[in-house]
Amino acid sequence: MSKWLDMLVHGKDINCRCELEERTAIIQFDGEESECEYRALLDFVNENKESLKKRIQTINGEKYLRLKE
Incomplete structure (x- = not known):
């Protein structure tokens, strides 16, 4: 997978997290x-x-959107 797909959200916004995880x-x-x-x-x-x-x-x-801990 590409660098830009290194995304799992652990933020506070549950809707944002679900949407991004679904797209991924x-x-x-x-x-x-x-x-x-x-x-x-x-x-x-x-x-x-x-x-x-x-x-x-x-x-x-x-720049990376790195959302994995």
Whole structure:
């Protein structure tokens, strides 16, 4: 899986967590990362930046949304 799919939310917003986990599970189930799914996931992340902001890390100069502990 791609770096951007390293996502399991442990935040306070249960709706946000369920939505992100559901999207991630769908993409993993397909075994392929379609452009449509990728864009839908990015749109979701962009719409929820405030609640996800604390999970962004910079590793080797690249930003990751790392939500696994």
